[in-house]
Amino acid sequence: MKHILVKLLEYQYLSRNEARELLMAIVRGELPDTQVSALITIFLMRSISVEEVLGFREALVEMRVPVELKEYGAIDIVGTGGDGKNTFNISTSACFVVAGAGYPVVKHGNYGSTSVSGSSNAMERQGIRFTTDINILKRSIEHSNIAYLHAPLFSPALKAVAPVRKSLGVRNFFNVLGPLINPSDPEYQLLGVYDLSMARLYSYIYQASRKKFGIVHSLDGYDEISLTGQFKVITNRGEQLFMPEELGFSRVTEAEIFGGETIDEAVSLFNKVLNCTATRAQMEVVVANAAFAIQIIEPEKPIAECIGIARESLYGKKALNALKRFIEVNG
Known part of the structure; x- marks a missing residue:
């Protein structure tokens, strides 16, 4: 040593x-x-x-504690964190939009370490009880199209370093590792990264593993599609740059997707998005991320069609219904 x-x-x-x-x-x-x-x-x-x-x-x-859920052909939507932007729970919201659209999701998440609210904070505030019980996890997917894997239950290593990470409050190599250790090893993954060098790193790793993936990075520093400006998407098929306007989205400001100063504020935004009582900007950011996740699963669909599917899930309350059914099993 x-x-x-x-x-x-x-x-x-x-x-x-x-x-x-x-x-x-x-x-x-x-x-x-x-x-x-x-x-x-x-x-x-x-x-x-x-x-x-x-x-x-x-x-x-x-x-880690392995979980056998391969039969569902699920996707995980996750960000590395560490971008310093403190947005609301965009990737978690997008998971429910994708689930509402009929695609299985196995979300691997944790409490926030470099932001106010992580996905586990949002889930906990819904009354979700985290579990490693495979029967409950399978029932959750079959009932709501989504299962949630709370990282510390499956990766004791992450639990061991959680206090140090939280006290430092800055991004670190554990942010890099989190997306790579989903214990279900899902077939598909949409990953948001905070800089282009990190996008290249993950691209090499994913290509070696033959995973069907998408890596997204907003060029102004967000580890997700923020719609605040130009963003890059890297997949098994290559890479592209997009402007929000090219895809029919209006550009949003940083303030419009800020997650707030407390967990309660961030979780309130999550709930407002799925109830369609959030701002148009907040809901459209979630739609954009969900759409690119859907395209990873169905690459033959043009992105415009995937955006339409995501919008129908969110605005048609299918995503909200997925959340309600998820709570029925896990609450």
């Missing part, structure tokens, strides 16, 4: 095995919080390599 720490302090890159051993040591409690904080700071100050990510991921996968 001393060798690894010295190597990191000299800004050298770790091998895949060194990265794996490092994360194992963190989870086993062999490093004090001060050293874990130092490690997070080092990785914040320099880029992380593909080999390091794969090594960290191997450690987390070895320790």
